[in-house]
Amino acid sequence: MPAAPRSAGTTLRRCLLNPLALGYLAVVAAVWVWIGVDTLLVTHxxxxxxxxxxxxxTAPTSLLLAGLPGPLxxxxxxxxxxxxxxxxxxxxxWLASRGHGHGRTGASHA
Structure with a gap:
């Protein structure tokens, strides 16, 4: 029986709520916190x-819009x-789905 199609919201949530995506977003947030501290509290x-x-x-996507005026x-x-x-x-x-269900037991095969 084929799997039921997923909604776009479910697909987006599954792509964003995993360790790699959340770790990347945490790094981006930490960089922007550092930028805020540097801007507001450090005298240059x-x-x-x-x-x-x-x-x-956030490159290369952010660099596509870097030349726009104002807050864009x-x-x-x-x-x-x-x-x-x-x-x-x-x-x-994708990598996680390829690693499951292919007969891997974790033991090394000689």
Missing amino acids: ADASTAAVWGFFV PFLGVAAGALVQALALGAGYR
């Missing part, structure tokens, strides 16, 4: 380039984080 003689790291951790580049960072997390989560789920 020159302008800080800490915000560049927010674009680096920061929407690109959010979109980049989501796109990369979905891609990592989908890859994780």
